Amino acid sequence: MFEHIRSFASHFFVTGEPMIYASDVAIVLFLVGIIFTLTYLKKWKWLWREWITTVDHKKIGIMYLISALLMMFRGGVDALLMRTQLALPNQTFLDAEHYNQIFTTHGTIMILFMAMPFLFALFNIAVPLQLGARDVAFPFLNSVSFWLFFFGALLFNLSFVIGGSPDAGWTSYPPLTELGFDKGPGENFYLLGIQISGIGSMATGINFLVTILKMRAPGMTLMRLPLFCWSVVASCIIIIFAFPALTVALALLLIDRVADAHFFTMLHGGNPMMFINLFWIWGHPEVYIVVLPAYGIYSEVVSTFSGKKIFGYKTMVISLMIISVVSYFVWAHHYFTMGASAGVNSFFAVASMLIGIPTGVKVFNWLFTMFRGRIQLKLPMLWTLAFIPCFAMGGATGIMLAVAPADYQYHNSYFLIAHFHQTLIGGVAFGLLAGMYYWWPKMFGFSLNERLGRWAFWFFNIGFYVCFMPQYFLGFMGMTRRVYTYSGDTGWTSFNFISSIGAYLMGIGFLFIVVQVLYSIKYGERDLTGDPWNGRTLEWAIASPAPHYNFAHIPEVTERDAWWDMKARGESLIKVNQRMAFKPIHMPKNSGLPFIMAVFFFISGFGFVFNWYWMAALGLLGVGICMIVRSNNRDSEYYIPAEDVEKTEAALGRV
Amino acid sequence: MNGSTQKHALFPIKNVIGFGLSLLLTFVAIALGVSHALAFGPVMMIIMGLAVLQIIVQLFFFMHFTESDGPAYHIIGLAIGIINTIAIIAGTLWIMTFNSQVH
Amino acid sequence: MSTLNHYKEPEKQSHSTTSELLEYQRHDGPLNILGFWIFLATDLLLFACLFATYLVIRTHVDGGPTDKDLFEIPGFTIETILLLASSFTGSLAVYEMRHNDKKRLLGWLVVTVLLGLGFIGIEVSEFLSYIREGATMQRSAFLSAFFTLVGTHGSHVSLGIIWMISIIRQVAKYGIEPINARKVFIIGLYWHFLDIVWIFIFTVVYMTGVVS
Incomplete structure (x- = not known):
């Protein structure tokens, strides 16, 4: 019996790797620490009532943000391990297998479990407030989305200590990922973790699209919508039309693996390239899903910190919409080297280059917004300024990659690695950080320390160029992606060494952000006005942090930049509070069901990972029961009495 | 659109027409396929066209597509x-x- | 009264038809209905990917049975007629709901469920007969794609049946009121959508197999 358990455990848990043992200890200590603290402070009920069951978009946003920052830490550690391994030739710090696992988890986590939740954090925090709404269209579904993301990410990360990490790259191409070549459960963790969180992402896309289309404050026509909301519309359109392709690609690969089907196998007529085709039908639009909201953030930030309305609002909207449609016609540029016909490659090359035009329009609009503005170099603005040259360069190398014949030279080399890191870090991560700094006071009621933020900014930025510029050259010198080591006579040593230094500088930058957050929790400047940046949109018209119901009275909008316009007229929501009587406010009730449902999804996913079908079936049954319970629930709303609203507003000093 | 919510006088004429059309389109497609009157290409072109018509029938006769x-x-x-x-x-x-x- | 969806847009007046309809009367009615239409668009894309996969590997039979060998006209014709009929009865349910006739609404929903069950029954027996002939999902890429595409549609229909039974129970319990009206309308959309998908399975999978 004991032998039996021991043999099971040695397969079930990842063994034989000192670094993983150390992590096991760290994870256990961390969990014990959390459980102890919560029990000691008697916070379990608080955790359940205030956070786990919440349907409040602001709290869900904060939970997304915390998860995203944790995932950024893990993805960043992965990156540093890789750069340590590659700093010098012929290193044995990591072996090939371990290196494969690390680049796989780095890529998957950074895109799907860092960038996506970080964006959803900002969607949740800013969109309803900018619209003058009291919550999103489907608050319950919003909570479901978050918990699906959370448990999807948990399932994926669990592979680190149980079963073994996936090791076929974040793109997970067959036939390598077919059962014949990849027995381990790692690949299953990848397929199911992403699948579960992907359902949540799709729901978020629908949710925010409907919110923006149907829940705008009176007078806020579509052409008065803040640009961040427009960018969310564009991003959601891509989410809802691109994610199904990922769902199908992953599902078919899973069917191949668990049911022995032949979609992408080498035998029995399977076609591995079909997975690659489906994957990129989602995969390329995905980069626009993450970058378009970042454009929206830059637009808000540039306008606010230049003290001017955005230059060329209409062209901004039009270019967002064009990108969201054209992004759908470029996917084949990820596999020009497959050998499709010249017509195919030409079409997708030209379509890819076309995206540069609307993007260029936006860059000029940002520059013209700054022109003759009173620019304040606060942290969000700093990151925005850093974004423009960085992204322009990343875009230019993107055009180089889009030239199909030339791509045969660059394909899967470090040139490509440098390119997409420049667009995804310079475009997306900078934007996410700008957005985090920008809306932080609205989320938490205090600003983040500027001085520490500047240290973080400079370390991260200088580190970025030191890290990635050499990689362009390495690409030209023939270094391909995903190699775990190289010999000294390739001549790649010096560039690799410089690149690794840059990676560590970025790591120090991240540590500064951590210190900055911790320092500011204690010493950060409290935001008592609700409008620390002299903002232009409605989220700055209310207190920081926003009360549960957001707006005691829904504002009337008469202009673009509604709050700026109100200030110009000497109007404010405090005056509205004084003028008008308070009324009861209709709100959705909290619910534990989304959490429970996501737990069942997790159980089901875990069952599929290890081919324990009884467990998978049990999980799905639980999901079904949760849905029926929800469908039959007729008590999901309540009213906040008018007196309570008045009391809350009075406590905030707003009557 | 059947906007009125009170009276029960009307026969669901629109729904019945929709059903009739969808059956008709199906049988035409099957008849074309079975008869081998045309080559594969043209037959497929026509029955794909019929399928598109079926979408229109469902959307406008059954799904209240224009309501919003x-x-x-x-x-x-x-x-x-x-x-x-x-x-x-x-x-x-x-x-x-x-x-x-x-x- | 102030609600989550506080604001009615000015353009709304031009589409006054919905303002009388029960399913649009609560604040969440229009939101859920629009949200569901968008969900249907995502589901459309899901099926598009499955159709694309099917079309790419339709001829990859690996020496096994082809579509022409397998498909038989009576079977899929009956399935088609059953599903078309259920789509029709589903639309009658909404029609009766809008005429405030609870009994007939329930009746048509039950008929729709029964027709759906009939469809699923025939599909399952069709699948079983293929499997008996050795045409399993593991045999070739073509069969993997066939079973997955048609099976995904079938599982959508099965889910729809369970969902519809839950709604029948709620209508029986609470009668025709705004929440139930919204639910009946939305399941109607879902059901008609599955009919549209089936029409394309009928055309792209079965008719193509028969004609080729």
Whole structure:
């Protein structure tokens, strides 16, 4: 019996790797620490009532943000391990297998479990407030989305200590990922973790699209919508039309693996390239899903910190919409080297280059917004300024990659690695950080320390160029992606060494952000006005942090930049509070069901990972029961009495 | 659109016509397929056209497609969805015929 | 009264038809209906990917049975007629709901469920007969794609049946009121959508197999 358990455990848990043992200890200590603290402070009920069951978009946003920052830490550690391994030739710090696992988890986590939740954090925090709404269209579904993301990410990360990490790259191409070549459960963790969180992402896309289309404050026509909301519309359109392709690609690969089907196998007529085709039908639009909201953030930030309305609002909207449609016609540029016909490659090359035009329009609009503005170099603005040259360069190398014949030279080399890191870090991560700094006071009621933020900014930025510029050259010198080591006579040593230094500088930058957050929790400047940046949109018209119901009275909008316009007229929501009587406010009730449902999804996913079908079936049954319970629930709303609203507003000093 | 909510006088004429049309379209498709009157290409072209007509029947006779509260955003959404559907299917077929000689 | 969806847009007046309809009367009615239309668009894309996959590997039979060998006209014709009929009865349910006739609404929903069950029954027996002939999902890429595409539609229909039974129970309990009206309308959309998908399975999978 004991032998039996021991043999099971040695397969079930990842063994034989000192670094993983150390992590096991760290994870256990961390969990014990959390459980102890919560029990000691008697916070379990608080955790359940205030956070786990919440349907409040602001709290869900904060939970997304915390998860995203944790995932950024893990993805960043992965990156540093890789750069340590590659700093010098012929290193044995990591072996090939371990290196494969690390680049796989780095890529998957950074895109799907860092960038996506970080964006959803900002969607949740800013969109309803900018619209003058009291919550999103489907608050319950919003909570479901978050918990699906959370448990999807948990399932994926669990592979680190149980079963073994996936090791076929974040793109997970067959036939390598077919059962014949990849027995381990790692690949299953990848397929199911992403699948579960992907359902949540799709729901978020629908949710925010409907919110923006149907829940705008009176007078806020579509052409008065803040640009961040427009960018969310564009991003959601891509989410809802691109994610199904990922769902199908992953599902078919899973069917191949668990049911022995032949979609992408080498035998029995399977076609591995079909997975690659489906994957990129989602995969390329995905980069626009993450970058378009970042454009929206830059637009808000540039306008606010230049003290001017955005230059060329209409062209901004039009270019967002064009990108969201054209992004759908470029996917084949990820596999020009497959050998499709010249017509195919030409079409997708030209379509890819076309995206540069609307993007260029936006860059000029940002520059013209700054022109003759009173620019304040606060942290969000700093990151925005850093974004423009960085992204322009990343875009230019993107055009180089889009030239199909030339791509045969660059394909899967470090040139490509440098390119997409420049667009995804310079475009997306900078934007996410700008957005985090920008809306932080609205989320938490205090600003983040500027001085520490500047240290973080400079370390991260200088580190970025030191890290990635050499990689362009390495690409030209023939270094391909995903190699775990190289010999000294390739001549790649010096560039690799410089690149690794840059990676560590970025790591120090991240540590500064951590210190900055911790320092500011204690010493950060409290935001008592609700409008620390002299903002232009409605989220700055209310207190920081926003009360549960957001707006005691829904504002009337008469202009673009509604709050700026109100200030110009000497109007404010405090005056509205004084003028008008308070009324009861209709709100959705909290619910534990989304959490429970996501737990069942997790159980089901875990069952599929290890081919324990009884467990998978049990999980799905639980999901079904949760849905029926929800469908039959007729008590999901309540009213906040008018007196309570008045009391809350009075406590905030707003009557 | 049957807007009135009170009286029960009317016969659901629209729904019955829709059902009749959908059956008719199906039988025409089957008859065309069975008769071998035309070659594969033209037959497929015609029955794909019939399938598109079936969508229109479902949308307008059964699904109350034109009803909306405020601007008809769902029509725009569905239109983009159909464009993307065509893009996926046509694009995939175009791209993936690269090695059709192999199989 | 102030609600989550506080604001009615000015353009709304031009589409006054919905303002009388029960399913649009609560604040969440229009939101859920628009949200569901958008969900249908995503589901359309899901099927588009499955159709694309099917079309790419339709001829990859690996020496096994082809579509022409397998498909038989009576079977899929009956399935088609059953599903078309259920789509029709589903639309009658909404029609009766809008005429405030609870009994007939329930009746048509039950008929729709029964027709759906009939469809699923025939599909399952069709699948079983293929499997008996050795045409399993594991046999070739073509069969993997066939079973997955048609099976995904079938599982959508099965889910729809369970969902519809839950709604029948709620209508029986609470009668025709705004929440139930919204639910009946939305399941109607879902059901008609599955009919549209089936028409394309009928055309792209079955008719193509028969004609080729």
